[in-house]
Amino acid sequence: MMKLLLVSLLLGLPLVRGRAQTPPLNLMPLPAKISPGQGRLAVDSAFRIALTGVDDPRLKPAAARLTQRLTLQTGIPLLLNLTPDATQATFVIHCEHAGEPVQKLGEDESYRLAVSGKQARLDAPNPLGVLRGIETFMQLVSADRQGFAAPAVAIDDAPRFPWRGLLLDVSRHWMPVEVVKRNLNAMAAVKLNVFHWHLSDDQGFRVECKSFPKLQEFGSDGQFYTQDQVRDVIAYARERGIRVIPEFDVPGHSTSWLVGYPELASAPGPYQIERKWGVFDPTMDPTRESTYEFLDRFIGEMSGLFPDEYFHIGGDEVTGRQWKANPRIQAFMREHGFKDNGELQAYFNKRMLDILKKHGKRMEGWDEILNPDLPKDIVIQAWRDRKALAQAADSGYQGILSVDYYVDLALPASLHYLVEPLDKELANLTETQKARVLGGEAAMWAEFVDAENVDSRLWPRTAAIAERFWSPRDVNDVASMYRRLEAVSRNLDWTGATHRSSYYAMLERLAGADPIEPLKTLADVVEPIKRYQRHRNHSYTQQTPLNRLVDAARPESDVAREFASLVDARDRQRVRVLLTQWRDNDASLRPELEKSFLLAELVPLSQDLSRLGTVGLQAVEALDSRKPKSVAWLSQQQALIDGARKPRAEVTLAIVPGIQKLLDQVRALK
């Protein structure tokens, strides 16, 4: 029965014949169990909250945030209105037990939420469940014909995986505290619970270190978090039920450390902050005791700053070139009988493990650190392939999956959404082994994002990944996901995320004093080139402005997806409206494009869009009249479509597949 309910809700179908159709619930992640009820709970200026049960310091701030978010979401000016009398409350929040002083992996996040026409009631064993349930409640609230309301419903929910993370790279481009905070808000809204803070890399060292102040003084261009800011962010995350795991990537990806402390390196300095993207040679020297003395003091200081049990040491992409070129290191390897750089790095990792243990931390690292010599209490983050994770789980290690969850690669939400953590290489694991897969992490590497557009690369797509980590395995209807994703995207607006507003601001910058509409028509149907295509352009540096159309364009074009489904549905009227707009757009846009160096590169793209519009309109005409077209015509149009597939200005026209479908429909005419 539960399954039926779930499917009905997903598809927006009426649950019971004869009963008035319930609008589908725009929840994401979708709860484990939902039972729709009868009626609605009005959300109006009389909204009152009762907090009952245990008194955890996170609960009142959560009630205040709920009030503030409802004010934003509805426009009703609400002040936090707490009542001690649960019978008088609109929303009763009951928490059974206090939480851990530092949020723990696997700490109970379950909750039950029952909304009736009279009251909403949230019950959770632990404050974390309260936080999750409040987010669900906020997603339930929308305007109907009477006012703002939450529909009557009973929800029984708990996460599938205990580790649901997001990595944010703040090294390659600097992300000020407000960027971090607004994205923690957004993470909480979709029930992510681990903020993986990638704090150092070749291109920047981003935390104040008191023991070794040259780290931030020489390694950050002045763009780093003070320790007070770090504590503030951690407290902010804790209030939202999010663990903060720092990553300091060693021994590779460490150029920024070496600017102030070249003595750590495996080759003589001096070093400069790396400004380009890629994998670089500077690597710490694993053969000197002074390296470990430095790291011991460093980790000691950082262990005090970051309270989470886990500590991420990176460990990825060590080129080994500096090691090979250094006779002293080569001699060390011979002395210790290390066959290759992998064994030397394993030695380094074991030393790191000792240091972390001494400071009370558990080690986490990228899949390169996997080595049978390391004990089983470390956590492996798989990024290269799933085999590493399967192998880790098989040999008794816990692990998390990041493969195919890299949201910086501008891939569609559906692609990430359908990546099932326990599938493929992991499908044959035993249940015990599978249980070692703690969850996953989306990753936002920052080569091609900065504080202005990073939100637009994170949201809403990361919400689809969050659903994969939270919801039951069989929740995987892509159409339902996209429908709910649009609603979630709007709700994320109220968390402060700028994924929607930055689009307009960036288009206005591009348009200068001209109207943005023609530019938006183009921008709405393009997507940045995918995966590592942009990385192949080696002219990029940390200082390259990210102010072009490719930087404003959304990773996934909603208009193009909608267009393709209209073509599939043979809704030729609406298809024609879009095609006409595209055909005619170049005439208005061209004069704007010619005024500005930022837009000049878009001239051929705009022409292509116009051509695709023309091809499409001719195809629709043929389909309307059911007259087959000549082979010559078909091949001419095919050539135009193929021409428009070519990336220009690092974007592609995402409507090409839809236009291709139209042409194929014409080709099928007999």
Add this chain to the structure above:
Amino acid sequence: MMKLLLVSLLLGLPLVRGRAQTPPLNLMPLPAKISPGQGRLAVDSAFRIALTGVDDPRLKPAAARLTQRLTLQTGIPLLLNLTPDATQATFVIHCEHAGEPVQKLGEDESYRLAVSGKQARLDAPNPLGVLRGIETFMQLVSADRQGFAAPAVAIDDAPRFPWRGLLLDVSRHWMPVEVVKRNLNAMAAVKLNVFHWHLSDDQGFRVECKSFPKLQEFGSDGQFYTQDQVRDVIAYARERGIRVIPEFDVPGHSTSWLVGYPELASAPGPYQIERKWGVFDPTMDPTRESTYEFLDRFIGEMSGLFPDEYFHIGGDEVTGRQWKANPRIQAFMREHGFKDNGELQAYFNKRMLDILKKHGKRMEGWDEILNPDLPKDIVIQAWRDRKALAQAADSGYQGILSVDYYVDLALPASLHYLVEPLDKELANLTETQKARVLGGEAAMWAEFVDAENVDSRLWPRTAAIAERFWSPRDVNDVASMYRRLEAVSRNLDWTGATHRSSYYAMLERLAGADPIEPLKTLADVVEPIKRYQRHRNHSYTQQTPLNRLVDAARPESDVAREFASLVDARDRQRVRVLLTQWRDNDASLRPELEKSFLLAELVPLSQDLSRLGTVGLQAVEALDSRKPKSVAWLSQQQALIDGARKPRAEVTLAIVPGIQKLLDQVRALK
């Protein structure tokens, strides 16, 4: 010659025949003198600043803000790059003298800005001139075919009036610190220099008072500024060259004081915070010494908090009903020989003046306080009519004008723009008397705005008023103003003002999960009802949500203005595109409108828009074919237009005048 240059720039005309056309400069307020030069100064990642001359603590932060704003404006990641060597700088900023420790009325704001192909040089006698000149420079930067650049130009600038203010009412709706700060940023961008902070009124007392804490405890719903926040705002304003003048409105408009201190009132309490809009009876008792003892201690504390020389005591709209009803007050009036309430209020004002003088302040008040018994060093703010200001200037008082600068009344920018302070009743004053008119203030009363939409009511229209206060009197070309206003509006985006972004957010809330485009098509052509029409709806309270279309709609429809000018220009092709969109919009919008209580009121409005589109299209058809239409047809269409004039849901369709023009053109066909 200067005049010719000015006019050419205003109209975007080429200055010299044969020379390549210079694009018009999008400056607002327009500087006193502009001489265009040859070439352009590139603004790129090599941008460096030299600060020379006197070292004022406001200069380096100003350079940092310039750098940060240029980063936002261009997307080029710039870090503050100061060089001691002026020859190496892109932008040399030279300041001759230090400024006053507390910014003074009339302190020198002049500057010269010379931009050549090699360097920009800003010279100012005083830090205030530097701040003004930097804003001018930022407005000069835009993208051309080579990159971002400022055109070569020589500007010699100084304000026409020394008092250029904006009043913000934070009492009727609460405006948190971030709202104040982002609007101070925007004020600085258009060279306004007085922030008139309307801090108390019947509906809220908004400052922490340590001597009388029940003021904020009982008078603010917890929504007040702490003294630390006040100091922070004042410092923030000072860094931007803005004086902060507090207004505590007495003896009327004071209900919120009386909640905690009913003993101040002229009638027995208890009092509640007023939740409605209007003019209310609660008034302080001017006959008791205890009232003045209270006010002495209060003003003493506030004088320490607000460093500006001027202190605004309100003084407007005293109904006198409580005085009339109180036998003790009536007896007091008889004893003192006061003929009417006006004389009693004058007595109160004199006592206030003594208190203010004791604490080192000069008194400012609304025009009701004008009374020959008061000394000449007070400042009169005219709001009811210009006569009061003429009379004040005539009798030796200084004054400022707010009549016709009330930006809360949703009037067009052009209306405010063309209000010349020294015109009409003031035209016949002598030069000495005219010099007593210190300037003016735009006023944003907060009955119908809250933190979410206040920016959209302030900007960009207030920039046009700022130009009126700053620029030479003969700068008054409305078409030029509107063209520049659009550019300024976009630039104001980078100051943090939310006048553009909140529009989308509010439309998305209204649209719920549906697309916003059809709703935006409607919203783009409506305007809130004007002047005090909305005040006549007495169902409004402080708690009424401001989440309807009328709250999202811009005070002035750019689309409607553009449409009217296309009709004037007989550009029937573009007219037809708009009309078609309007005619067809209801079909997409109607199903959305029927889903939500927030939108249901828009059904007739959307129908009217569709009808106007149809009327317009038929008119265009008649004009195209040059065939006169029948009288019956004309009167039928006229009836439809007249029907659409009626406000619905507190908005009007701003395209009605344009449609009317089309019909009139048809009527003229012979």
